[in-house]
Amino acid sequence: MSLIRHWLLMVLPFALWGTAMAAMAPLVLSGGALTVASLRLLPAGIALLIAVPLLKRSWTIAIGDLWWFLVFTLIDGSIFQLCLARGLAETGAGLGSVLIDSQPLMVALLARSLFGDAINPIGWMGLILGLLGIIFIGAPPGLLKHWWLMGQPVAVESLWSHGEGWMLAAAVAMAFGTVLIRFACKESDPVAVTGWHMLCGSMPLLIWHLFDKNWPLLPQWSTFEWSLMVYASLFGSALAYGLFFWFANREELTSFSTLAFLTPVFALLTGGIWLGERLAFLQWIGVGLVLVSVLLVSQRKRFWEPNQSEQSLMKRGLG
Secondary structure, three states: OHHHHHHHHHHHHHHHHHHHHHHHHHHHHHHOHHHHHHHHHHHHHHHHHHHHHHOOOOOOOOHHHHHHHHHHHHHHHHHHHHHHHHHHHHOOOOHHHHHHOOHHHHHHHHHHHHOOOOOOHHHHHHHHHHHHHHHHHHOOHHHHHHHOOOOOOOOHHHHOOHHHHHHHHHHHHHHHHHHHHHHHOOOOOHHHHHHHHHHHHHHHHHHHHHOOOOOOOOOOOOHHHHHHHHHHHHHHHHHHHHHHHHHHOOOOHHHHHHHHHHHHHHHHHHHHHHOOOOOOHHHHHHHHHHHHHHHHHHOHHHHHOHHHHHHHHHHHHHO
């Protein structure tokens, strides 16, 4: 049961992100990207810092971690949230979600270079299947039909917009943030680091927003829209990022980050439950590929070297 609970907690951040993306999408159109990005970070950071003493953890950022903390805050706090919000505001096609959820490939390469995380052929196969799966889930139908020779040629230029560029930048920022958390938490608590990085990361966005005359200081949202913002901040940020970076600081990065392929799956399930949306045939194929991808990457050592895996399990049992 503890193993099942452990895996459920590992999957939970990606489920929360999938639903939070759906909640944020209409808000950036009515309130602006800077508003949503800062309102997502600031309350979430405060909530996590309040939780730190309740969890009997330390608020302090160690002196040795301070430089990496500042870099982590700038990249994963300010830059990532701004790029994500701008991407949501300007992305008219599902290609944006494909780009941001491609970050497990970047994390795998970074983890291989910096930490020596092994990626055998089974792992690479899983990563490629996962990327193919989110393409089937989120890429524009016209582009997919062209690839499958079922329709007229589609100009890639007509599908690419500034929104997709912002989403790709967000994916790069998140990939680096996933790696940087290990350097920022060598002597500091990951929950405290996550809370402080949200609080501090929101400050540049808030200052920028104060001087932005295109949007009001506080949007004229309805009660329902404010509830979406609260959900995106407290659940889609405080809880999701707290769990994500806690696991990223402890788990094998390549396997854990591959769970990000599940984010669009949860977004689709949310749309089906809340909005009555139905998946197309290619999207169902994409969901299947994503699930196979997560299995292959997480169990790549066992599939590639079954005998050694069995011996390791026997030694643990004897121990």
